[in-house]
Amino acid sequence: MIPHLLNIEDLTAETITTILDTAKGFSDVALRPIKKVPVLRGRTVCNLFYEDSTRTRISFELAAKRLSADVLNFSASGSSVSKGESLKDTALTLQAMGVDAIVIRHWASGAAQQLTRWVDAKVLNAGDGCHQHPTQALLDLYTMRERLGRIEGLRVVICGDVTHSRVARSLVQALNLMGAEVTLVGPPTLLPPRVETWGVSVSHDLDGVLGKPDVLYLLRVQAERLHRQYFPSAREYARIWGMDARRVKRLPAGAIVMHPGPMNRGVEISAHVADSYAGVITAQVTNGIAIRMSCLYLMLGGEGGQ
Ligand code: NCD
Numbered sequence: 001m002i003p004h005l006l007n008i009e010d011l012t013a014e015t016i017t018t019i020l021d022t023a024k025g026f027s028d029v030a031l032r033p034i035k036k037v038p039v040l041r042g043r044t045v046c047n048l049f050y051e052d053s054t055r056t057r058i059s060f061e062l063a064a065k066r067l068s069a070d071v072l073n074f075s076a077s078g079s080s081v082s083k084g085e086s087l088k089d090t091a092l093t094l095q096a097m098g099v100d101a102i103v104i105r106h107w108a109s110g111a112a113q114q115l116t117r118w119v120d121a122k123v124l125n126a127g128d129g130c131h132q133h134p135t136q137a138l139l140d141l142y143t144m145r146e147r148l149g150r151i152e153g154l155r156v157v158i159c160g161d162v163t164h165s166r167v168a169r170s171l172v173q174a175l176n177l178m179g180a181e182v183t184l185v186g187p188p189t190l191l192p193p194r195v196e197t198w199g200v201s202v203s204h205d206l207d208g209v210l211g212k213p214d215v216l217y218l219l220r221v222q223a224e225r226l227h228r229q230y231f232p233s234a235r236e237y238a239r240i241w242g243m244d245a246r247r248v249k250r251l252p253a254g255a256i257v258m259h260p261g262p263m264n265r266g267v268e269i270s271a272h273v274a275d276s277y278a279g280v281i282t283a284q285v286t287n288g289i290a291i292r293m294s295c296l297y298l299m300l301g302g303e304g305g306q
Pocket of ligand 1: 056127133166167220222261262
């Protein structure tokens, strides 16, 4: 059903709904005393991480283990990558060892796509440069549907460093496919050129859009990708673009605040808002495991996945 999971734009609304519904079915595994189902017994999943990660790596590992797959964890530091081994040779090595699926995070946009040309294994993109992070978008949709009962027609404001955000690129495509209405807000320096062509509204005035959303989605300022001065200081960013106690009061009743993590407390989100919405933000993390179980199952074990 899903040959590889590389980009949201490869999916249809129907496939996304199947992934979310299958994840719902898996979500209760976490509530059992024995948190395991045998559906991927005998299958091998390799996590191939060339960039740092806490949530995504652990989440994919737990998801594969809860499906009873064998899991290999490979991180570039501490491997032969430090001796200069290329992605291709690393991929061919994994292929020779007979892995069934490779979960890849890489600093280069397109790395996951490239990997599919070298291996027979199913490839899942866990974040490639500033390009895509499909399972993050899927877990965000799942969390919105769980909290607000629907996705279609939701008004979602995504605020912050859109230019460097693979999360924003994936999430905008996913929300558009599912019929939500998206507004991107941020400093002009952190919104990509021609962003209006993404099928979204664009604003540079966070205060001006606060009365509107069902979901306010904050993006992390990607400090490690900022090679120029995009705004005067973290303090100035927080003052103009940060979500704080004063701004959060102006959201409509019932609106939720989301963040993919890791959070820069005091920059895009104040400690007060982070703690007030900790329930939603940690639900995103919990739901990530069910979503990744669903993707692995549909790709490796489910109908047509063999
Ligand atoms: C995101 C990522 O790595 O792209 N984090 C994550 O996967 N939860 C977002 C970010 O780093 O800002």
